[in-house]
Amino acid sequence: MAIIDTASLSVPVTVVRVLEVVLTCISFSLVASVGHMPFSYWTWCMFTWCFCFAITLLILILEISNLSSKLPISWEDFTAAFAMLGALMVLAASVIYPTFYVCSTCGHGIGATVTSCLAFITYAIEVGMIRARPGEISGFLSTVPGLMKVLEAFVACIIFISLERSNFSLYPGLQWCVAVYSMCFIFALIIIIFTIGRLLALFPFSFDKVLTGYNVLAVLMYMTAVVIWPLYSFKNNPRPSNCQHCAWDNLVVISFMTCVNLVAYIVDTVYSVLSCNLVPST
Secondary structure (H helix, E strand, O other), X not given: XXXXXXXXXXXXXXXXXXXXXHHHHHHHHHHHHHOOOOOHHHHHHHHHHHHHHHHHHHHXXXXXXXXXXXXXXXXXXXXXXXXXXXXXXXHHHHHHHHHHHOOOOOHHHHHHHHHHHHHXXXXXXXXXXXXXXXXXXXXXXXXXXXXXXXXHHHHHHHHHHHOOHHHHOOOHHHHHHHHHHHHHHHHHHHHHHHHXXXXXXXXXXXXXXXXXXXXXXXXXXXXXXXXXXXXXXOOOOOOOOOOOOOHHHHHHHHHHHHHHHHHHHHHHHHHHHHHHHHOOOO
16 A cells, blocks of 8 residues: 655655656647657657656656555666666757757747756756765666666667668668667666666676676777768768758767767776776675
C-alpha cells in the first residue's frame, strides 16, 4: 500500500523536480500550439520535453508515495542517470530549437526557448545536488565514469538523429563510422541498464577491468571515426551556396559530436584506469 510522504515535498531536490515538470510542460505546450513540423530535429526537441516531463513526474510520484523503495532497481543510479540525461537532452533542445525554428517574431518559440533553458538549469542543479550528497556511498551512475556513460550514449543519439542514409551509403569508410557509433552506443546502454537493474554481478569478469578494456577499445575506434568521417564526408563536397540549415550542416554536426565523444571516452578511460590502479578488484 502506498503511503504519501508529505515531508518529502519540502526536500530541495523535490522542489527542483517540480520546477522541471512545470518548465518542460510549458516548453512542449508552447511548441505544440504552433503546429507540427516534419523534421527530425523538431521531433527530437518535442520528444525531449515530453520525455523529461513524463519521467520526472513519474519519479516525483514514486518518491512521494514511497513506492521507489519497492522497485527492484537501483533508485539512486536511476535518478542520477536520468538527471544527467535530462540536463543533456534539454540543453540540446534549448540550442537546436531556436537555431532551426525560432524567428524574432515567434513569441511562442521564444517563450519555449526561455523555459527550456530554465529547465536545463534545474536539471543541472539536480545533478549537482545528487553528486554533492555527503556521507553517502554513491552508485556507479553517480560517479564521473557513470555520468560519462550517460554523456556518451546521449552524444551518440545526437549523431543518429543527424544521420541520413545518403550520408554514408556510398563509402565503406563512412559505414565503418556508423558501426563505431552503433557498437559503442549499444555497449554504453547495456552498462547503464545493467547498473540500474543491479545486474553487474552477472559479469563473469571484474566489471572494472571489462569497463577499462571497453573504454580503451572505444577510444581507438572513435579515433578512426574522427579522421574517416570528415575525410569522406567533405571530399569533393563543398557547402552549397544556398544552404540554410541543409543536410550538409548535419555532416558538420556529426563530425563535431564525434570529437566530443572521443574526448568523453578518453576522460572515461583515464578514470577507469585510475580506478583499477587505486581500488583492488574483488
